Amino acid sequence: MSELEDAYRLDYFEEEGFTRQECASCGAHFWSRVERDTCGEPPCDDYAFIGNPGFDEAYTLEEMREAFLSFFEDNGHERIDPYPVAANRWRDDVLLTQASIYDFQPLVTSGETPPPANPLTISQPCIRMQDIDNVGKTGRHTMAFEMMAHHAFNTREDAADDYAYEGEVYWKDETVEYCDRFFEHMGVDPTDVTYIEDPWVGGGNAGPAFEVIYRGLELATLVFMSMEQDPDGEYEMKDGNRYSPMDTYIVDTGYGLERWTWMSQGTSTVYEAIYPEMIDFLTDHAGIDHSATEEELVREAARLSGYLDIDEVENLASARSQVADELGVDAARLSALLEPLEDIYAIADHCRTLAYMLGDGIVPSNVGTGYLARMVLRRTKRLVDGVGIDAPLDELVDMQAKRLGYTNRDTIRDMVRTEEGKYRKTLERGSRKVESIAEEYAARDEPIPRETLIELYDSHGIQPEMVADIARDHGARVDVPDDFYGLVAARHEGEGASEAAAERDDRLADLPETDRLFYDDQERTEFEAVVLDVFERADGYDVVLDQTMFYPEGGGQPADTGSLSTDETTVEVTDVQRRDGVVLHRTDGNPGKGEFVRGRVDAERRFSLMRHHTATHVIGYAARQVLGDHVRQAGAQKGTDQSRLDVRHFRRITREEVKAIERVANEVVTDNCQVTQEWPDRHEAEAKHGFDLYQGGVPPGQQIRLVHVEEDVQACAGTHVSRTGDIGAIKILKTEPIQDGVERIVFAAGEAAIEATQRTEDALYEAADVLDVSPAEVPETAERFFEEWKERGKQIDRLKEELAEVRAAAADADEVDVGGVSAVIRRMDADADELRATANAIVDGGAVAVLGSARGGSAQFVVGVPDDVAINAGEVVGRLAGQVGGGGGGPPDFAQGGGPDVDALDDALDDAPDVLRAIRNA
Numbered sequence: 001m002s003e004l005e006d007a008y009r010l011d012y013f014e015e016e017g018f019t020r021q022e023c024a025s026c027g028a029h030f031w032s033r034v035e036r037d038t039c040g041e042p043p044c045d046d047y048a049f050i051g052n053p054g055f056d057e058a059y060t061l062e063e064m065r066e067a068f069l070s071f072f073e074d075n076g077h078e079r080i081d082p083y084p085v086a087a088n089r090w091r092d093d094v095l096l097t098q099a100s101i102y103d104f105q106p107l108v109t110s111g112e113t114p115p116p117a118n119p120l121t122i123s124q125p126c127i128r129m130q131d132i133d134n135v136g137k138t139g140r141h142t143m144a145f146e147m148m149a150h151h152a153f154n155t156r157e158d159a160a161d162d163y164a165y166e167g168e169v170y171w172k173d174e175t176v177e178y179c180d181r182f183f184e185h186m187g188v189d190p191t192d193v194t195y196i197e198d199p200w201v202g203g204g205n206a207g208p209a210f211e212v213i214y215r216g217l218e219l220a221t222l223v224f225m226s227m228e229q230d231p232d233g234e235y236e237m238k239d240g241n242r243y244s245p246m247d248t249y250i251v252d253t254g255y256g257l258e259r260w261t262w263m264s265q266g267t268s269t270v271y272e273a274i275y276p277e278m279i280d281f282l283t284d285h286a287g288i289d290h291s292a293t294e295e296e297l298v299r300e301a302a303r304l305s306g307y308l309d310i311d312e313v314e315n316l317a318s319a320r321s322q323v324a325d326e327l328g329v330d331a332a333r334l335s336a337l338l339e340p341l342e343d344i345y346a347i348a349d350h351c352r353t354l355a356y357m358l359g360d361g362i363v364p365s366n367v368g369t370g371y372l373a374r375m376v377l378r379r380t381k382r383l384v385d386g387v388g389i390d391a392p393l394d395e396l397v398d399m400q401a402k403r404l405g406y407t408n409r410d411t412i413r414d415m416v417r418t419e420e421g422k423y424r425k426t427l428e429r430g431s432r433k434v435e436s437i438a439e440e441y442a443a444r445d446e447p448i449p450r451e452t453l454i455e456l457y458d459s460h461g462i463q464p465e466m467v468a469d470i471a472r473d474h475g476a477r478v479d480v481p482d483d484f485y486g487l488v489a490a491r492h493e494g495e496g497a498s499e500a501a502a503e504r505d506d507r508l509a510d511l512p513e514t515d516r517l518f519y520d521d522q523e524r525t526e527f528e529a530v531v532l533d534v535f536e537r538a539d540g541y542d543v544v545l546d547q548t549m550f551y552p553e554g555g556g557q558p559a560d561t562g563s564l565s566t567d568e569t570t571v572e573v574t575d576v577q578r579r580d581g582v583v584l585h586r587t588d589g590n591p592g593k594g595e596f597v598r599g600r601v602d603a604e605r606r607f608s609l610m611r612h613h614t615a616t617h618v619i620g621y622a623a624r625q626v627l628g629d630h631v632r633q634a635g636a637q638k639g640t641d642q643s644r645l646d647v648r649h650f651r652r653i654t655r656e657e658v659k660a661i662e663r664v665a666n667e668v669v670t671d672n673c674q675v676t677q678e679w680p681d682r683h684e685a686e687a688k689h690g691f692d693l694y695q696g697g698v699p700p701g702q703q704i705r706l707v708h709v710e711e712d713v714q715a716c717a718g719t720h721v722s723r724t725g726d727i728g729a730i731k732i733l734k735t736e737p738i739q740d741g742v743e744r745i746v747f748a749a750g751e752a753a754i755e756a757t758q759r760t761e762d763a764l765y766e767a768a769d770v771l772d773v774s775p776a777e778v779p780e781t782a783e784r785f786f787e788e789w790k791e792r793g794k795q796i797d798r799l800k801e802e803l804a805e806v807r808a809a810a811a812d813a814d815e816v817d818v819g820g821v822s823a824v825i826r827r828m829d830a831d832a833d834e835l836r837a838t839a840n841a842i843v844d845g846g847a848v849a850v851l852g853s854a855r856g857g858s859a860q861f862v863v864g865v866p867d868d869v870a871i872n873a874g875e876v877v878g879r880l881a882g883q884v885g886g887g888g889g890g891p892p893d894f895a896q897g898g899g900p901d902v903d904a905l906d907d908a909l910d911d912a913p914d915v916l917r918a919i920r921n922a
Contacts, residue, residue, distance in 0.1 A: 056187030365741025
């Protein structure tokens with residue numbers, strides 16, 4: 001008996017006549033109303049619904065979603081709106097939403113906050129990058145999908161007081177009954193449904209679970225999250241760890257919308273069921289037209305395609321051959337028929353994935369969710385070009401964005417076009433690198449390693465298919481793994497997600513949370529408090545007060561500074577931090593535990609930080625107004641003289657856009673609107689304002705502080721001015737890209753903005769004085785001078801070339817014979833450009849050039865060799881430079897180097913003929 005067998009013995013199963021059985025093929029245990037030899041899931045059983053739909057009527061995606069949600073609404077569940085696919089919008093430990101339970105982790109599942117409803121139902125868009133290589137091939141996998149679900153959050157009676165929800169809503173029996181009833185609601189014979197036991201583990205939790213199979217297809221997963229990892233736990237799960245029951249227990253179900261829709265239509269693959277118009281469009285624009293016999297072969301192959309799961313088969317080709325054998329056709333013929341279709345299926349799915357990603361504001365970049373979006377986009381572009389679809393990629397993505405109802409479709413198309421341009425440049429640069437690597441491994445007679453393939457894609461954006469093509473042309477071997485893109489995605493799915501490791505100081509455990517007075521009156525800078533404790537540190541003291549007006553560092557806002565005074569002493573506060581709710585004031589002295597102190601915050605510094613913090617919100621709001629709703633904060637740092645806001649945007653911010661952002665920001669200032677704060681319930685705030693609330697990070701707790709500035713609303717713990725007019729002028733000092741897809745806006749506010757403007761004006765007037773023109777004439781004059789400078793540079797280059805030719809002609813008298821080859825060996829104390837130009841002129845005349853110079857205080861050599869001369873210039877330079885205490889090198893036809901010993905230059909040139917002869921004769 002398995003350790004969890006009792007957990008699967010449900011009253012509902014007994015009442016409905018289910019029996020526990022063992023699959024004769026795979027050995028899995030399952031529950032069924034009728035006796036069966038096998039569990040019903042491929043490869044134990046084939047699909048039995050293709051060409052034979054499994055429900056009473058056919059449904060579209062939209063109709064199926066509504067049927068599910070309405071059923072559970074009618075059965076006491078509250079429908080809630082889906083969350084974005086970018087899970088890092090509301091949590092900091094993952095990047096993409098991969099299941100509906102992600103919406104409620106970690107705050108709800110831990111019991112820290114209540115769920116938005118209990119029980120609830122939802123249809124949550126998800127993206128699973130690990131499925132990318134299966135898409136198109138299995139007939140059932142999609143990278144983007146909707147997880148229809150119903151959830152219930154329960155606590156054990158003896159622990160109810162410790163959590164934000166209490167009691168049991170429903171548990172295993174009711175969950176299986178709901179599933180059974182929904183099948184019956186769709187017209188299914190319940191005897192055809194099997195429930196396979198498949199214990200679930202993940203994220204330190206575990207529990208029993210069922211895979212629900214109907215006609216060969218897994219349509220639902222019912223997870224009963226009820227255990228937590230414990231070395232001494234009573235249950236050992238399939239990951240090898242032990243687990244114990246936890247106080248909360250949660251119903252976590254998942255019904256794949258796409259698969260239910262597929263089941264209702266019985267099409268050859270899931271893709272024809274969920275993307276019918278797009279599949280027609282793509283096949284038409286790719287010129288694919290199958291005969292009736294070929295269509296039948298495609299259908300039969302789809303029926304058997306459960307074998308093709310890249311995670312579970314060792315080799316895709318062998319699995320494809322197995323399908324071909326069962327169909328009695330040649331594997332090569334089957335592949336030629338299916339592969340173009342598989343690429344079209346993948347294009348349709350990837351375009352939907354991109355519509356979700358870009359529609360939810362993910363900007364393609366080199367990190368985090370941006371990297372994953374870029375990977376999908378570039379793979380899609382490669383597939384589109386490979387199949388030969390005569391339609392632009394942005395149009396294809398827009399088709400899916402339109403169906404999903406996104407209103408920012410122009411921005412989505414713009415992002416796709418911009419990213420395509422970047423990709424073209426990447427390919428131009430990368431092909432040369434691949435050629436070099438291919439030649440290297442061809443010479444070794446070794447295949448290009450998998451890690452090199454992944455690194456070429458990861459660092460240079462070069463897709464493995466391109467590597468394979470170039471490698472073949474250069475005689476190198478490369479084996480592209482079937483799960484290549486899944487391997488790449490796995491390297492990045494945790495990137496940018498933080499692990500919130502709690503660093504708790506045991507000495508603070510017995511202290512109460514510090515009362516933060518600055519939220520009551522942000523302009524107040526003096527207060528009184530009692531010293532609760534003092535901790536001596538290596539560089540001062542950490543003072544804990546019962547209450548404080550000092551703002552602790554956080555959210556990109558520096559800590560306040562100031563002083564604490566008793567009747568006997570005054571200590572300076574140099575830093576303030578918050579740990580586990582306790583505010584620590586770093587001081588240069590000990591005010592004494594139990595003392596009554598008067599605190600004074602540096603008011604001028606506090607007010608400057610307040611102005612810049614509110615200005616940060618205003619700049620972010622203005623950037624979204626000008627650049628688009630996809631703009632989100634990627635980082636921020638407030639200061640007293642200037643601040644910066646990093647925003648996600650897919651191209652450089654232009655000068656005109658900078659002026660527009662500045663104009664909008666200062667309009668908000670002149671409106672002098674009130675800046676307000678409130679502390680609403682988290683779920684109410686999210687429902688009203690969306691997840692754009694969390695521009696600066698996700699705060700903990702059931703209540704969160706919101707700051708309202710004009711139309712901008714953000715969760716924020718910082719200090720702010722009372723009205724936008726208190727900010728003063730806002731001046732953008734510069735913008736710069738800090739990484740691909742992230743633009744930094746540096747700005748100043750209030751007096752700092754005026755001072756920055758004055759510094760710019762001073763520089764302009766100084767330039768005008770130097771040029772002897774008015775300030776208004778500086779740009780035109782500078783441009784004229786620059787063009788004249790460029791023209792003079794060209795004249796100088798021409799004169800240098802002419803001088804080099806004269807020197808080369810005069811060097812005929814210095815020619816020496818080095819084994820049948822003429823060489824010119826000369827010292828000419830010229831700069832590097834002149835040396836190179838002269839060497840080129842000598843080589844053009846058919847001779848080897850060895851030139852030395854001592855200009856600049858060091859010995860320099862330049863060596864040039866004609867193409868038909870067997871002398872390696874890099875080796876010559878290496879030997880000569882070694883004689884002057886240095887080094888150098890380069891390709892066989894041209895090299896340069898040198899060293900610090902100028903006195904040895906002439907001796908080295910004297911030895912040059914022998915060096916040339918030795919290398920020529922080697």
